[in-house]
Amino acid sequence: MTSMAILTIFALSIFVGFEVVSKVSTTLHTPLMSGANAIHGIILVGAIMVADGATSTLETSLAIAAVLLATINMVGGFVVTDRMLEMFKGKPKAAKAKDAEAAK
C-alpha cells in the first residue's frame, strides 16, 4: 500500500467517524462508548496475524497474550453493550415478547 493511499483512507475514516456519531442523544452516550470500545477489539485480527507469523518464543508469547486480551475486549464489549441496549427495547415489543414466551 502506498503512503498516499493510507493517508487517504485515514482522512476519510476520520470524517466518517465524526459524521456517524454527530447526532447521538445523551441517553445513548454510554452504549455508544461501549460499542466503540468493542469495535477496537478488532485488534484481535492484528494479534492473530502477528501470532500466525511469529517464530521466536518471545514473539509468540507476546502475540498469544495479545490474542487473549483482544478477545476479552471484543467479545465482552459486544455482550455488555447488548445487555445495556436490551433494556431500551420499546414497550409494545417487550410486551409481545413476553406474550410469545407465555404462549410457548
Place this chain on the structure above:
Amino acid sequence: MNKNIYELLGLAVALSFILALKGLSAPKTARRGNLIGAAGATLATVVVFFAPLGEGKSHHNTILIIAAIAIGVLVGVPAARKIQMTQMPQLVALFNGVGGGAAALVATAEYLNLGSGASTAEVVATVFTVIVGCTSFSGSVVTFLKLQELMTTRPVVFPGGRFVIAATLAGVLGTGGWTISSGGNTPLLVMGGLALLFGVLFVLPVGGADVPIVISLLNAFTGLTVAASGYVLQSTLLIVAGTLVGASGTILTRKMAEAMGRSLFGTLFGAFTAKPQVATGEAEARSVKSGSPDDVAILLNYAQRVVIVPGFGLAVAQAQHTVRELADMLAAKGIDVAYGIHPVAGRMPGHMNVLLAEANVPYEQLVEMDEVNPTFPQTDVVLVVGANDVVNPAAKTTPGCPIYGMPILDVSEAGNVIFLKRSMRPGFAGIENELLYDAKTTLLFGDAKDSLTKVVNALKAL
C-alpha cells in the same frame, strides 16, 4: 484464499463497523447496530485464519491462537453477562484497558519480528502504539479501581505531583525518540514501563464526575493505537476501524464533557493544574431534619406534582422496581409524577435511563435536565433517591470546588425536598451538600430500597 476476496471481506467488515456506530446513535436502531458490529467482528476473526500468505511463509501457532481465543471468550462473556448494572462502567473501562494492552503487545511483537528491517515510519507507529496502548491500559486499570471503590474515588493529588507527571511524560517522549533513533529492544522496554507509569499518574488526579470522560477519552486513544498497528501490519481493516473509533470517540468525549459542563481541556490537563485541596472542617455539628417514612408518605400524598431524582444510590440498592411502584401509586392518586434525569446521574451518562428502563418506567416520564429545571417552582415535592452531586448547589455557588460549573437539577426551587440517603457521607465527588441543611429538606436515612418500601407501605395505610 484469493487475495481479492480476502480484501473484499475486509471491506465488508469495515462497512459493518460504520453501520454499527451509525445504528448505536439512535435508540431504535441501537441494538441492531451493535449486532451488526459483532457479526462483522466475528467474520473478520474467522477470515484472518485464511489470509493469503506471502511466498515461503506458513501458518504458525494455530492451535495456541484458538486456545487463547477460547479462554478469552470464557473470561469475557461471563464477566459481561453476570456484571451488576451498577458495575457496568468499570467493566467498560477494564475492557478498554485490555484492548489498549493488546495493541501495545501486538506492536511490540511485530517490532521484534521486523527487527532491523523496520522502516522509520513503522518504528514511529510502533512507538506511538506502545506509548498510548500502555497509558490506556494502566489508566483504565486505575479508573476501574476508582469506580469499583477499591481505592479512593477522590482526586489523588500529591505535592509536586505535576512536576512528577511532566517529568514522566518527558521521559516517555525521550525514550520514544531514543527508540526511533537507535532501534533495539531496551529503549522500547523502558519506554513501555514509563508509559505505564504515566497512565497511572494521568488518571490519579481525576475525580468524581470526570471519570466517565476519561474512560471515553482512553477509549478514543485505544482506537488510534489500533489504527497505528494497522499501518505497521499493512491492514486496511485495522486502519479504518481504529480511526473510526478514534474519531467518533473524540466527538463522544467532547459531547459528554459538554453535557456535564466541563471543559475537556480542564479534564485533560487536570493532572498538570490540580492543586492539593484543603478539607473544610465545618461539616460537623450542624443540624439536619430527618423524617420517618410516614412523614414522607404524607408529604407525597398531598402533593400535586412530584419529581423523582434518581442517582447512584438507586442503582446500588437495586430499587428501580420499588421506585416505579411508588410512582405508579402516586400517579393512580392523580398526582403528576416525573423523573428528573441528570445527564450524568449515576456513574456514567445514561446510567439512570438504562436502570429505569429495566423497571419498565414509561419513557415519557423520564424528563431530561433542561426540560425539568423550569418546572421545579411548580413542583411540590422532589424525592431525591440516592443522588447528591447532581443536585448540589455548590456547583453554582462555590467557585473552586471540583464540580463548580456543572449544570445541576435546581431542586431547591421546589416546595419540599426529600433526600433518601444511606448516611451523611458526601457524594462521589466528596463535596458537602448545603441543601441537606436547608429548612425545606427532609432526610430519610437508610438503604434506598428499604426506605422506598416503607414509604410505599405507609402510603397504602393512609
